[in-house]
Amino acid sequence: MNITKTQQLADGLAQDAAWRTARNAATATDVETLTLDRAVLAGTDSSMSVKLDSWAAADQQRSGRCWLFAGLNSLRGDIMDTTGIKDLELSQSWLHYWDKLEKANYFLGAMAQLADRPLSDRTVQHLLDTPAEDGGQWNMFVALVRKYGVVPKYAMPETWSSSHTKSMNRDLATALRAGALRIRAEASVKDSVSAAAGVAAAHEEALAAVHRILTAHLGVPPEEFLWQYRDKDGEFHREGVRTPLQFAAEYLPDDLDDYVCVVNDPRETSPYGELFTVEYLGNVIGEDGPEPVTYLNAPVDVLKAAVVDALQDGRPVWFGCDTAAQTDRTRGVWDAHLHDYEGFYGVDLDLDKEQRVLTGESMMTHAMVITGVDLAEDGTPRRWRVENSWGDKAAEKGFWTMNDSWFGEYVFEIAVHRDRLPQQYRDALSGTPHVLPAWDPMGALA
Known part of the structure; x- marks a missing residue:
């Protein structure tokens, strides 16, 4: 486009009263405020017919540990019910520490496997780009819990670096790239x-540097701790060393291994009812090799029905989504039509879910916990209650409201017990996963 053509377009815009109004507004105020659909906001309330949470929202602060927060938050309610503790957090730093070590070991092993490829190889470059990031998946969470267990937050509390991971991740990445x-x-x-x-020695040396x-950043994880607490009635309990x-x-729960990841991947190349995995995606390497990260692809209505079933059984649900899309972070609301960008600019910006995935417009970026749902009289979901891990300053003290229209467009993944799926999808879990490349959007880490 040349200067003459640009000037012609500008001259045309100058005659457009709606564009002039948009220009004047956008140069003075945040477009996220200008495009908010007040009718959608007015029609959204946070009341739920099913609500499980009775605890305070956690805060991951300036870190990418949402998947660990979501995993632990989905489990703490049971411990609170069993013990009578009013509010309990499990240590995110504990799992964060072991995840970093496991990811480092996984990455170094992958570098050895790929050593015969050129450094410019797409898979090699993809792994080198983020060798020690904070994000993860449900299967990775379960693998950590199975190998290392969990501890109350007081047994391994937060440090500055666990809550502000930028510098730590930078230096870990440097050590791993050198390795x-x-x-x-x-x-x-x-x-x-x-x-x-030589490869084995280089691997061990790099892993020692990571350790x-x-x-230095997170501290030495405890081998054991004294388990004691005061319940909601004020009674003190000292249960002993664990x-x-x-x-x-x-x-x-003793059935975490029976939980499966169900995704809604609308691409034609990813048929519903099929299993998928992503190359070089994981953290823990067990005795039989890397712990697999697998997904079962299903229509979004299958995901919704499984979540409703779990909630009605008193089970919160871990899920992954594109949290930045169509959101109001102050009020804590998501709706598929919350922002009218098209009307504001006078430009067609409509992309469906498949198009957004194919073009990189949308993918899973964040994990949270669904703790409630508002069901219509016919049993269909109207909106969902979500425990975020961004503290209690926004939304309803950290609990957000997700209208059902947003679920279909921007939720990508849930973790539920296999028995909550229709029989045809349970049967599919025994199939052989299709292998997607390391850079596939379904390998995005929350």
Whole structure:
């Protein structure tokens, strides 16, 4: 486009009264405020026919640990019911620490596997781009809990770095990239025995560097702790010393391995009723290799029905979504038509869910917990109550309202017990997953 053409377009805009109004407004005020549909806001309230939460919202602060917060928040209600504690948080730092170490080990192993590819290879570059990010998936959460257990927050409290992870992640990434280069150099040695020994040594050296940096930021995780608390009636309980695994075995559900990730991926290349996995996506490497991260693809109505079933059974639901789309962060509201950007600009911006995924416009960016639903008389969901992990200053003391229109467009993933799915989808869980490339949008970490 040249200057003459631009001037012609500008001259045309100058004759458009609606555009002049939009220009004057957008140069003076945030467009998110200008485009808010007041009718949608007025028609949204936070009352729910099913509501499970009776605790305070947690706060991940300046970190990307939402998936860990959501996982632990989905489980703490049971512990509160069992013990009578009024409000309880489990330590996010505990799982965060082990996740970083596990991800580092996973990344270094992947670098060894990919050492014969050029450094410019797309998969290699994708992994090098974020070797130690905060995000994760439900399967990764369960793998950590199974291996390391959980502890109350007082047993491993927050540090500055656990709540403000930017500097820590920067330095961990540097250490891992340096380790990746050394692994590649050792792997290029012609003698296979020497190459294998060199790769193993480089792997261990890099992992030791990660451990040193990580422990400086988050502290030394406890091997055991004294479990004591005061219940909501004021009675003090001293239960004795527990290890994290003992605590998890005593208080967490014993069927976490039966929970499955169900996604709504509308792309034609991802048929409903099929299992999928993503290359090099994971954290924990078990005795039989990496713990798999798998998804079952299903229509969004299957996801909604499973969530309603879980909530009516008293079970909060972990879910992943594109939280930044069509949102009002002050009031804590989501609706598919909350902002009228098209009307404001006079431009067609309509993309459906498949188009948004295909073009990178939308993907899972955040994980939270659904703690309630408002059902119409015919049993269909009207809106949902969501526990966010952004503190209690916004929305209803940190609990948001998601209108059902938004669920269909911007929710991508839920974690529910397999028995909550229709039989045809339960049967599909025994299939062989289709493998998606490492950079596929379904591999996005919350």
